[in-house]
Amino acid sequence: MSVRELVVLGTASQVPTRHRNHNGYLLRWDGEGILFDPGEGTQRQMLRAGVAAHDLNRICVTHFHGDHSLGLAGVIQRINLDKVPHEITAHYPRSGQRFFDRLRYATAYRETVGITEAPVAADGPLARTGAYTLQARKLSHPVESYGYRIVEPDGRRMLPERLAAHGIKGPDVGRIQREGELAGVSLADVSETRRGQRFAFVMDTRLCDGVYALAEGCDLLVIESTFLDEDEELAVEHGHLTAGQAARVARDAGVRHLVLTHFSQRYTDPEEFERQARAAGYDGELTVAHDLLRVPVPKRR
Secondary structure, eight states, X not given: OOOEEEXXXXXXXXXXXXXXXXXXXXXXXXXXXXXXXXXXXXXXXXXXXXXXXXXXXXXXXXXXXXXXXXXXXXXXXXXXXXTOOSOEEEEOBGXXXXXXXXXXTSSOOOOOSOEEEOOBOSSEEEEEOSSOEEEEEEOOSSSOXXXXXXXXXXXEEEOHHHHHHTTOOTHHHHHHHHHSEETTEEGGGSEEEEOOOEEEXXXXXXXXXXXXXXXXXXXXXXXXXXXXXXXXXXXXXXXXXXXXXXXXXXXXXXXXXXXXXXXXXXXXXXXXXXXXXXXXXXXXXXXXXXXXXXXXXXXXX
């Protein structure tokens, strides 16, 4: 059975806390697993969340600050230890190639699995499969950073009343879906466009064009909100977003489910992030992430 969900492995920014591990997020998209920003401790969090190395097909790193990438060494070594039988592709900023190399070969181990390196150097599509297109957009942070977006191809939704009106039933329904036409009746005559689902992952960044482009029309948006609104000057200085800024992006982009994460250790009340997001005018589904949380991708409209 196909599953589309986000598994939150860690939600802390800069340093872990007693209750928050460094970053780590697994997106299950049908039969694939995409691991985003494996910070320190990700391998252990995977164990706690029931995520195996065999579940991974891609690793996407937004940038090479430690809380987003120090877990790469352990994850890659675990992939090799478990002898994952399928290809795994790693995406990361090309400008950080030296950091990726150091993390990939941080210590001695037996390399049994080939990791395909596919660094990101510009906005645009990174990969196309039958299930999605993976895209990247540059963000605004003190080091080069990219956000990621997954777009499912549009499909067709069959309309029972139109099928009945044309006398199409049983095996002929599948036939017109495959062939596009049946006895002079086109697929467009008996169906409508079913919009593909959209997911975006936006980490350390100031407000910029890339943030809005990634968020546009998303069913599920995972976005950093390191600071509360009263610390907006700090957010801008260090290249981050506030809860209110993230929520306004989601509001203006028509996001259906907003997941706030990547919280500074200075704050002790996670509910304040939700209060500020609501005060900013976002009225969709809202989750303030915590470690080991599972968030389903909303069902299609």
